[in-house]
Amino acid sequence: xxxxxxxxxxxxxxxxxxxxxxxxxxxxxxxxxxxxxxxxxxxxxxxxxxxxxxxxxxxxxxxxxxxxxxxxxxxxxxxxxxxxxxxxxxxxxxxxxxxxxxxxxxxxxxxxxxxxxxxxxxxxxxxxxxxxxxxxxxxxxxxxxxxxxxxxxxxxxxxxxxxxxxxxxxxxxxxxxxxxxxxxxxxxxxxxxxxxxxxxxxxxxxxxxxxxxxxxxxxxxxxxxxxxxxxxxxxxxxxxxxxxxxxxxxxxxxxxxxxxxxxxxxxxxxxxxxxxxxxxxxxxxxxxxxxxxxxxxxxxxxxxxxxxxxxxxxxxxxxxxxxxxxxxxxxxxxxxxxxxxxxxxxxxxxxxxxxxxxxxxxxxxxxxxxxxxxxxxxxxxxxxxxxxxxxxxxxxxxxxxxxxxxxxxxxxxxxxxxxxxxxxxxxxxxxxxxxxxxxxxxxxxxxxxxxxxxxxxxxxxxxxxxxxxxxxxxxxxxxxxxxxxxxxxx
Amino acid sequence: xxxxxxxxxxxxxxxxxxxxxxxxxxxxxxxxxxxxxxxxxxxxxxxxxxxxxxxxxxxxxxxxxxxxxxxxxxxxxxxxxxxxxxxxxxxxxxxxxxxxxxxxxxxxxxxxxxxxxxxxxxxxxxxxxxxxxxxxxxxxxxxxxxxxxxxxxxxxxxxxxxxxxxxxxxxxxxxxxxxxxxxxxxxxxxxxxxxxxxxxxxxxxxxxxxxxxxxxxxxxxxxxxxxxxxxxxxxxxxxxxxxxxxxxxxxxxxxxxxxxxxxxxxxxxxxxxxxxxxxxxxxxxxxxxxxxxxxxxxxxxxxxxxxxxxxxxxxxxxxxxxxxxxxxxxxxxxxxxxxxxxxxxxxxxxxxxxxxxxxxxxxxxxxxxxxxxxxxxxxxxxxxxxxxxxxxxxxxxxxxxxxxxxxxxxxxxxxxxxxxxxxxxxxxxxxxxxxxxxxxxxxxxxxxxxxxxxxxxxxxxxxxxxxxxxxxxxxxxxx
Numbered sequence: 001x002x003x004x005x006x007x008x009x010x011x012x013x014x015x016x017x018x019x020x021x022x023x024x025x026x027x028x029x030x031x032x033x034x035x036x037x038x039x040x041x042x043x044x045x046x047x048x049x050x051x052x053x054x055x056x057x058x059x060x061x062x063x064x065x066x067x068x069x070x071x072x073x074x075x076x077x078x079x080x081x082x083x084x085x086x087x088x089x090x091x092x093x094x095x096x097x098x099x100x101x102x103x104x105x106x107x108x109x110x111x112x113x114x115x116x117x118x119x120x121x122x123x124x125x126x127x128x129x130x131x132x133x134x135x136x137x138x139x140x141x142x143x144x145x146x147x148x149x150x151x152x153x154x155x156x157x158x159x160x161x162x163x164x165x166x167x168x169x170x171x172x173x174x175x176x177x178x179x180x181x182x183x184x185x186x187x188x189x190x191x192x193x194x195x196x197x198x199x200x201x202x203x204x205x206x207x208x209x210x211x212x213x214x215x216x217x218x219x220x221x222x223x224x225x226x227x228x229x230x231x232x233x234x235x236x237x238x239x240x241x242x243x244x245x246x247x248x249x250x251x252x253x254x255x256x257x258x259x260x261x262x263x264x265x266x267x268x269x270x271x272x273x274x275x276x277x278x279x280x281x282x283x284x285x286x287x288x289x290x291x292x293x294x295x296x297x298x299x300x301x302x303x304x305x306x307x308x309x310x311x312x313x314x315x316x317x318x319x320x321x322x323x324x325x326x327x328x329x330x331x332x333x334x335x336x337x338x339x340x341x342x343x344x345x346x347x348x349x350x351x352x353x354x355x356x357x358x359x360x361x362x363x364x365x366x367x368x369x370x371x372x373x374x375x376x377x378x379x380x381x382x383x384x385x386x387x388x389x390x391x392x393x394x395x396x397x398x399x400x401x402x403x404x405x406x407x408x409x410x411x412x413x414x415x416x417x418x419x420x421x422x423x424x425x426x427x428x429x430x431x432x433x434x435x436x437x438x439x440x441x442x443x444x445x446x447x448x449x450x451x452x453x454x455x456x457x458x459x460x461x462x463x464x465x466x467x468x469x470x471x472x473x474x475x476x477x478x479x480x481x482x483x484x485x486x487x488x489x490x
Numbered sequence: 491x492x493x494x495x496x497x498x499x500x501x502x503x504x505x506x507x508x509x510x511x512x513x514x515x516x517x518x519x520x521x522x523x524x525x526x527x528x529x530x531x532x533x534x535x536x537x538x539x540x541x542x543x544x545x546x547x548x549x550x551x552x553x554x555x556x557x558x559x560x561x562x563x564x565x566x567x568x569x570x571x572x573x574x575x576x577x578x579x580x581x582x583x584x585x586x587x588x589x590x591x592x593x594x595x596x597x598x599x600x601x602x603x604x605x606x607x608x609x610x611x612x613x614x615x616x617x618x619x620x621x622x623x624x625x626x627x628x629x630x631x632x633x634x635x636x637x638x639x640x641x642x643x644x645x646x647x648x649x650x651x652x653x654x655x656x657x658x659x660x661x662x663x664x665x666x667x668x669x670x671x672x673x674x675x676x677x678x679x680x681x682x683x684x685x686x687x688x689x690x691x692x693x694x695x696x697x698x699x700x701x702x703x704x705x706x707x708x709x710x711x712x713x714x715x716x717x718x719x720x721x722x723x724x725x726x727x728x729x730x731x732x733x734x735x736x737x738x739x740x741x742x743x744x745x746x747x748x749x750x751x752x753x754x755x756x757x758x759x760x761x762x763x764x765x766x767x768x769x770x771x772x773x774x775x776x777x778x779x780x781x782x783x784x785x786x787x788x789x790x791x792x793x794x795x796x797x798x799x800x801x802x803x804x805x806x807x808x809x810x811x812x813x814x815x816x817x818x819x820x821x822x823x824x825x826x827x828x829x830x831x832x833x834x835x836x837x838x839x840x841x842x843x844x845x846x847x848x849x850x851x852x853x854x855x856x857x858x859x860x861x862x863x864x865x866x867x868x869x870x871x872x873x874x875x876x877x878x879x880x881x882x883x884x885x886x887x888x889x890x891x892x893x894x895x896x897x898x899x900x901x902x903x904x905x906x907x908x909x910x911x912x913x914x915x916x917x918x919x920x921x922x923x924x925x926x927x928x929x930x931x932x933x934x935x936x937x938x939x940x941x942x943x944x945x946x947x948x949x950x951x952x953x954x955x956x957x958x959x960x961x962x963x964x965x966x967x968x969x
Contacts, residue, residue, distance in 0.1 A: 081536075083536040089536075101535070102534070105536060201537070202537075207767075208768050235540065236540060239768065316767055319580055319762070322579030322580060366762035366763075368760050371762075371764075375764060
């Protein structure tokens with residue numbers, strides 16, 4: 001097995017036993033990148049030199065028996081909306097094509113403190129708006145399981161590079177499903193934590209009240225380790241919250257015996273791919289055999305969430321993205337007469353279609369005379385959704401559902417149909433509206449060999465329980481280690 | 491037909507915090523352009539605001555000092571508009587839940603007391619400053635002021651003349667200065683004032699279109715601008731052109747001495763206010779409000795009463811001294827050293843204010859040490875110098891910052907109280923002025939006055955007048 005295919009758990013063990021070195025690991029990852037990146041197109045920026053220097057420093061630490069961080073030597077890819085001091089951070093947009101932040105996001109500081117090694121910055125839908133990573137201004141990332149298909153989005157680069165062994169760990173951001181949907185499409189584990197558990201400081205905002213950073217990993221165990229490093233109250237982010245658990249790895253093998261799991265029937269109605277339904281059914285059976293109590297239940301407002309989501313997220317985005325006016329940083333047109341023209345041209349030239357569509361939608365929703373009918377109504381609906389989840393969690397420990405209604409679609413298939421693209425988020429967006437944690441993990445494969453994703457949702461700050469349940473299923477299904485098969489000619 | 495003027499005032503006052511409202515940049519005025527900025531106040535992508543607690547405390551104090559109700563639950567909202575001085579393209583402010591509401595301030599104009607209601611006080615961040623260069627085709631932006639905390643204080647439309655409006659702003663300024671909320675320097679922009687003016691027929695219930703005027707940098711200009719706008723509107727109504735008074739914003743051009751249209755109602759922004767999702771709601775405890783109330787110092791109204799009661803000042807005198815916080819503090823400082831309260835007031839309201847005005851100096855920058863002030867009054871009291879010489883010495887003290895003793899010694903201004911010296915002069919003068927002596931002897935006591943003048947002239951005003959008079963009369967009577 002190539003070193004590049006290792007998990008965090010294996011790296012921790014290997015480094016401790018001095019069976020591997022950080023330098024060898026980083027070299028293996030870059031070799032793998034040279035091999036498959038031309039087909040996958042996952043990275044926007046690579047930091048090979050810096051990564052090797054960092055790896056050497058870690059090997060030195062090991063040699064001198066200096067205590068190591070939890071993610072020592074672990075190669076990590078960052079979604080390109082997470083600010084890195086001195087490293088270009090583009091948000092997948094022409095607007096920020098040359099933007100180099102003068103500061104590190106809080107998560108980046110935490111990763112560096114934990115001795116992780118930054119490999120590079122990965123592709124995404126522009127400003128995290130999209131479900132296929134085709135909205136990137138630079139390139140379209142491909143699904144490693146089938147290069148004719150999309151990796152999902154907006155964290156498509158994060159999911160694809162982990163699936164293709166071009167990184168051991170990646171960070172994504174999830175506003176309406178942007179970690180979980182690509183995790184499902186690429187057969188990796190993606191965790192969207194409770195809103196506030198991980199600091200947003202340094203995450204270029206799409207929709208501030210919904211955005212949440214989270215890890216994409218090869219295993220559930222790795223997700224637990226990453227969360228321990230990433231989480232925590234941050235004085236730089238007023239909306240961040242102190243965690244209720246510090247250690248997720250310790251109890252991860254506790255099992256699901258006696259756990260009550262609800263399965264809302266609304267997630268299994270029209271539009272769900274039968275192969276996905278069958279795969280989820282198999283997982284339900286697996287849970288029952290492991291001693292969990294799994295029951296059908298109901299969550300009536302599943303579909304209404306979609307409109308509330310698009311109004312709230314677009315309203316916030318219209319304000320968050322207003323600062324990109326060409327004056328201080330970012331894209332600036334060559335010819336302009338007055339400052340108004342400079343602003344107008346900058347935004348016209350440098351924002352893509354989908355970003356403009358959402359800015360228009362959000363501006364409209366906040367306009368005087370429409371505010372009550374749209375924004376306020378959406379907020380009321382959001383509270384209702386939150387209440388509904390609260391009620392269901394009085395009865396169940398966790399909720400189980402598919403992550404997406406369909407298997408990874410073909411590149412270009414939905415590019416011209418934004419409404420159909422928005423439906424990709426139908427199972428994931430309500431979780432963001434309710435600020436809940438949810439994990440997406442592979443639970444099987446279609447007849448065509450494409451990964452199928454399962455979603456485990458829990459009440460606020462129940463990441464520990466979610467990880468336990470996910471770990472138990474992952475072990476039972478025994479699908480870890482199954483990686484995309486690369487054809488010889490590729 | 492009779493008309494009345496309706497004025498409402500919006501005040502922006504910079505709060506006296508050490509750091510900005512959402513980051514740790516300093517707030518001092520006068521730094522090199524863009525030196526007081528960081529990724530947060532520059533609104534760089536990914537940065538987040540964190541509310542400075544000191545801002546909340548000062549805003550509560552402002553509310554309490556202005557008799558407001560404090561909203562224990564309030565929140566920050568985004569006010570969205572594009573402008574080069576606004577790096578996030580939205581200003582973080584408060585919209586439908588301001589921190590304070592429903593207060594009032596009492597004012598007095600021409601002996602008439604009046605209560606002016608305050609609608610609300612809210613917290614917000616300041617914007618940057620555009621710098622227009624004389625000969626260059628572009629503008630520069632200085633973002634030092636971005637994120638400096640402000641309170642906006644909005645009055646009801648209770649003011650009925652420009653004079654009342656100025657009295658209101660002065661009263662407010664004194665209160666904010668006393669409570670340590672803002673230094674309120676209009677010329678530095680830490681107190682900014684917009685006036686909404688409309689005119690209506692007396693007896694008319696509804697308001698006519700109001701015009702907002704901006705950019706007045708001193709009380710004098712504020713008054714001038716409002717009077718000018720009042721006149722403009724009045725004339726239009728009087729001569730049947732009232733339809734030309736439209737809702738708009740006009741900028742005061744102090745050089746031209748008139749208001750100039752800035753933007754009309756049609757150009758008004760739709761600010762698309764919504765709660766800032768980066769900040770959590772502000773939830774205040776009653777105890778905090780109570781504790782802050784206890785921290786409030788004596789405010790101008792109470793101080794004015796104390797000045798009249800304790801120091802025997804007239805209401806007018808007390809009002810002038812109290813209306814300017816620094817002046818009032820200086821006054822109490824000198825009185826506290828043991829100087830006579832009435833004398834100190836007379837000197838301050840007369841000579842000192844005149845000197846400050848001539849030198850264009852602020853009252854918080856009085857060059858005379860309080861101890862020296864008191865010393866001067868003692869010297870006059872003890873007869874070491876005359877009151878007239880005292881004035882000369884006072885001016886010198888103001889200009890040179892020296893003590894009265896130093897000045898008197900340097901200039902040889904000390905009163906001549908030696909009996910021998912004065913007696914010698916008196917004898918000489920009596921010999922030189924037989925006519926005056928004859929007049930005196932002939933029953934014209936006013937002849938002494940002429941001789942006294944001669945004594946003072948001979949001593950360059952330094953003779954102790956009382957002693958001189960005594961000696962003169964003694965010698966005359968002895969003849």
